[in-house]
Amino acid sequence: MTTMADRDGLIWLDGEMVPWREAQTHVLTYTLHYGVGCFEGVRAYHTPKGTAIFRLGDHTKRLFNSAKILGMKMPFSQEVINEAQLEVLRANKLKEAYLRPMVFYGAEGMGLRADNLKTHVMVAAWTWGAYLGADNVERGIRVRTSSYTRHHVNSMLCRAKANGNYINSMLALNEVLKDGYDEAIMLDMSGHIAEGSAENIFLVKDGALHTPDLNSCLDGITRKTIMQLAADEGIPVYERRITRDEMYICDEAFFTGTAAEVMPIREIDNRAVGAGKRGPITEKLQKLYVASVKGERSEYPEWLSHTSSTAAKAA
Numbered sequence: 001m002t003t004m005a006d007r008d009g010l011i012w013l014d015g016e017m018v019p020w021r022e023a024q025t026h027v028l029t030y031t032l033h034y035g036v037g038c039f040e041g042v043r044a045y046h047t048p049k050g051t052a053i054f055r056l057g058d059h060t061k062r063l064f065n066s067a068k069i070l071g072m073k074m075p076f077s078q079e080v081i082n083e084a085q086l087e088v089l090r091a092n093k094l095k096e097a098y099l100r101p102m103v104f105y106g107a108e109g110m111g112l113r114a115d116n117l118k119t120h121v122m123v124a125a126w127t128w129g130a131y132l133g134a135d136n137v138e139r140g141i142r143v144r145t146s147s148y149t150r151h152h153v154n155s156m157l158c159r160a161k162a163n164g165n166y167i168n169s170m171l172a173l174n175e176v177l178k179d180g181y182d183e184a185i186m187l188d189m190s191g192h193i194a195e196g197s198a199e200n201i202f203l204v205k206d207g208a209l210h211t212p213d214l215n216s217c218l219d220g221i222t223r224k225t226i227m228q229l230a231a232d233e234g235i236p237v238y239e240r241r242i243t244r245d246e247m248y249i250c251d252e253a254f255f256t257g258t259a260a261e262v263m264p265i266r267e268i269d270n271r272a273v274g275a276g277k278r279g280p281i282t283e284k285l286q287k288l289y290v291a292s293v294k295g296e297r298s299e300y301p302e303w304l305s306h307t308s309s310t311a312a313k314a315a
Contacts (some may be wrong), residue, residue: 010091013122014085015076023122029106030117034162038066041258042085044125044307046095047295052098052304053089054293056082058221059258060101069300072119072192081121082305089297089307093156097161098128098259104163121279131259132182137286140278141182141268143196145244146172148188150194155216161218166198173197183255183261185247185268188216193242201259202226204252204274204281208236216241222256222289225303226277229288234282252279254286261293262286 011023031037040063044053053059060078065076076084085099105117132141149156150172156165172184185201188194194216195201200223203210209230211223227237247253250276253265260283264278274277278286291297295304 001090004286007126009126009296010088011087014120014122016079017087020124023124025104025120026107027091028107028110030107030109030114031163033110035162035167036070036072037102037163038063038070038072038101038161039163040161042090042099043261043293044094044099045095045117045122045293045295047304047306049304050296050306050308051089051097052295053085053259055114055221055247055303056157056227056305057224058071058224059275060085061257062161062219062221063101063103064163065124069157072103072105074121075119076121081123084121085125086305086307088123092125094125094127096127099123099125099243102163105182111191128259130261131257132263136182137261138261138264138278139305140199140264140273142180142267143185143265144179144181145269146175146184146186146197148175148184148186150216150261152189153167158234159214159219164289169197185245185265188212191244192216192243193244196255196257196260199255199257199263201265202254202256203242203247203250204279205246205250206252208238208283209281210238210242210250212242213239220256222258222261225284225289225292226256226262228300229292230283233284251276252282262289281286283292 009020010017013023040059042059060081060212064233106120108118109116162289176184184197186194200220229239247268248271251271256262264282265275
């Protein structure tokens, strides 16, 4: 079986294109030991004008914000990282891809007090299909509330998309996978809905969208996109604290995320959501999202950065 380390292609590492198998770090890399780093998940789609990254500038801006929150000095500008992502797609001749930019500390020192650390940046890209299964895009998934609580906002600086934060996500997801579910829902420290293991969540009730406010969840870029598309369609959107039992009596529910895209939820904690299948508002927003990322709509052309461009554009 081909591993992530054993592939053909090129990875952008600290300003240079490096053969995939040679993009290595030392076992004493600081981030490997302490989890101090940050990353993004970005998708590129095939559009009528060629391959384009969806909301490239927004993703890169969030990456830099994460680094700033963690106190990591970026050695490159946002424009350079934007262009690096486009170049990785070109170099690997990818029409559609998932991209992983990551910022990490190297092996320049060890121990929490290490003060001579160097910030490294990498960008990789590969073909990756539906994160939660192609069949589930229409059918929807089964989810369960995890026993693991989302981090307190002042314990892990949750606004940063930090590597170490995802231990929490991994524990929650694997807990529910072992019991036959597709994804986890996580509660915050007060017992209110936070998000999935790696997705934002929306509920539909009486024709309106409801989603946890940013005190409980990551500031998702797909989340922002869906909120804008909903507003354009005249669908009210409310950001607020949501209780667990509200999920059980909602009309529809769905996850959003760059990897998950827009994923319907058909069952929560062994309770059918609405009619137990993808609802009409979920379907409408899902189709609008797909048309947007694939360049099939004229609205928001700034959301797409094409590899045919001579320079990266902030989306």
